[in-house]
Amino acid sequence: MIIYIILLLFLLLLMIGTAIYSIVQRDLLYAVIGTGVISLILSILFLFLQAPDVALTEAAIGVALTTIVFIITIRNTVRFEEEPKRPSKPASK
Amino acid sequence: MEFKLFDLSIVEYAFFITAVLIILIGLYGALVKKTLIKIVIGLSVLDAGINLLLISVGYVKSGTAPIFSPALIKDMPLTLENIKKLSEGMVDPVPQALVLTAIVIGFGVTAVALSLVIRLYRHHHTLNIDEIKNLKW
Numbered sequence: 001m002i003i004y005i006i007l008l009l010f011l012l013l014l015m016i017g018t019a020i021y022s023i024v025q026r027d028l029l030y031a032v033i034g035t036g037v038i039s040l041i042l043s044i045l046f047l048f049l050q051a052p053d054v055a056l057t058e059a060a061i062g063v064a065l066t067t068i069v070f071i072i073t074i075r076n077t078v079r080f081e082e083e084p085k086r087p088s089k090p091a092s093k
Numbered sequence: 094m095e096f097k098l099f100d101l102s103i104v105e106y107a108f109f110i111t112a113v114l115i116i117l118i119g120l121y122g123a124l125v126k127k128t129l130i131k132i133v134i135g136l137s138v139l140d141a142g143i144n145l146l147l148i149s150v151g152y153v154k155s156g157t158a159p160i161f162s163p164a165l166i167k168d169m170p171l172t173l174e175n176i177k178k179l180s181e182g183m184v185d186p187v188p189q190a191l192v193l194t195a196i197v198i199g200f201g202v203t204a205v206a207l208s209l210v211i212r213l214y215r216h217h218h219t220l221n222i223d224e225i226k227n228l229k230w
Contacts, residue, residue, distance in 0.1 A: 005103075005104055008104055008107070009104070009107060012107055012108070012111040015111060015115065016111060016114055016115065016118070019114075019115050019118045019119070019138050019141075019142075020118060022134060022138065023118055023119075023121065023122040023126070023131075023134070023135065023138070028128070028130050028131070028134075031131070031134055032134065035134055035137050035138060035141075038115075038138060038141050039141060042141050042144065042145060045108075045145065045148075046148060049108075049148050049149060049152050049184070050152065050156055050157060050158045050159075050184045051148055051158070051184070051189045051192075052158055052160075053189065053193060054144075054148065054189050054192050054193050054196070057193055057196050057197070058144075058196055061196055061197065061200050062141070062196065062200075065200055066137065066200055066203055069200075069203060069204050069207055070130070070133075070134075070203075070207065072207075073130060073207040073210060073211055074130065076211050076214070077130065077210065077211060077214040077220060078214075078220060081126075081128045081130075081131055082127070082128065082220075082221055
């Protein structure tokens with residue numbers, strides 16, 4: 001009983017951490033893998049919340065297809081996010 | 094074999110708080126970041142948070158999956174009273190159907206947005222939204 005609660009809280013904390021990681025990471029490929037991990041944890045949580053059909057759909061579409069589409073986009077554009085450069089002159093006018 | 098979940102009193106609040114936090118993180122990524130792919134990643138994270146919130150709202154304490162399996166109905170005749178009694182301990186199936194649709198639509202939205210990102214990159218050779226100013230005045 002208590003081990004399930006600890007497992008669930010661990011999964012929720014891991015999900016928040018992965019979300020923050022995939023937002024702040026400057027390498028876009030790592031960030032996309034982070035969104036795949038978010039979808040994987042979300043699928044496990046759907047299974048715990050008694051929604052097995054939604055868990056199956058999330059595991060197929062969220063983990064596989066979305067990651068593939070993101071990686072195709074990164075291959076066709078750039079991989080690294082630009083560093084935010086300080087504005088040398090004030091952005092007025 | 095019934096796969097029942099434990100008593101969800103504290104954990105239920107943990108689900109709600111986590112879902113709202115993930116929605117806020119995704120909103121931050123979509124609003125603050127300057128790279129177009131990072132904005133789409135933020136929208137994807139926001140989508141995951143909304144799905145988790147909807148499913149955890151529809152959860153009934155120690156309920157079973159809303160499926161009338163042969164292991165559940167056993168030898169019971171399927172009269173109306175029996176069906177009502179069986180569906181007492183099930184979680185709400187309506188948010189699950191909504192989320193099942195929302196996952197597929199979210200994938201479609203992501204694919205269309207990324208195709209627009211590729212077109213913009215081929216035209217402008219950059220992904221920074223500060224340098225794409227065709228419609229700015």
